[in-house]
Amino acid sequence: MRFVVDASVAVKWLVAEEDADIADRLAASGQELHAPRLMASEAANALWRKARTGQIERAEAGAAMALLTDMPVRWHDDETVGADALRLALALDHAVYDCVYLALAHRIGATVVTADRRFVTAVAPTEHGETVMTLADYAETR
Numbered sequence: 001m002r003f004v005v006d007a008s009v010a011v012k013w014l015v016a017e018e019d020a021d022i023a024d025r026l027a028a029s030g031q032e033l034h035a036p037r038l039m040a041s042e043a044a045n046a047l048w049r050k051a052r053t054g055q056i057e058r059a060e061a062g063a064a065m066a067l068l069t070d071m072p073v074r075w076h077d078d079e080t081v082g083a084d085a086l087r088l089a090l091a092l093d094h095a096v097y098d099c100v101y102l103a104l105a106h107r108i109g110a111t112v113v114t115a116d117r118r119f120v121t122a123v124a125p126t127e128h129g130e131t132v133m134t135l136a137d138y139a140e141t142r
Contacts, residue, residue, distance in 0.1 A: 001031050006114045011050075014065075022138065026113065044068075092122060092126060
């Protein structure tokens with residue numbers, strides 16, 4: 001199966017968080033994993049926020065970010081899905097950042113896996129609901 005993973009999953013590969021074990025199982029599953037390049041910036045921002053709030057040390061944030069290129073994903077250029085992401089954001093009244101992952105999933109015939117329950121809740125009642133699942137939902141299917 002083919003999945004698009006977002007930064008909420010990627011950060012779990014980099015630092016200890018709830019459900020990191022599920023994210024690790026996904027990474028080791030042999031499934032085809034994809035991500036837009038945006039994920040790198042979003043992961044960096046999440047690490048900065050964790051360091052800023054004292055959840056991790058600054059050095060740990062830097063070391064974790066250095067591992068980003070070793071993630072088991074196929075990277076995609078954001079500009080290839082930008083227009084679709086904007087259309088989805090306008091239709092769903094939801095942030096373009098999240099819709100970049102959804103647009104990529106549509107483009108390559110994949111399912112988005114995220115730990116962002118708010119995004120899943122926003123998309124669930126729409127025609128795109130089947131294209132997004134939580135990391136916990138992934139665990140139940142595997």
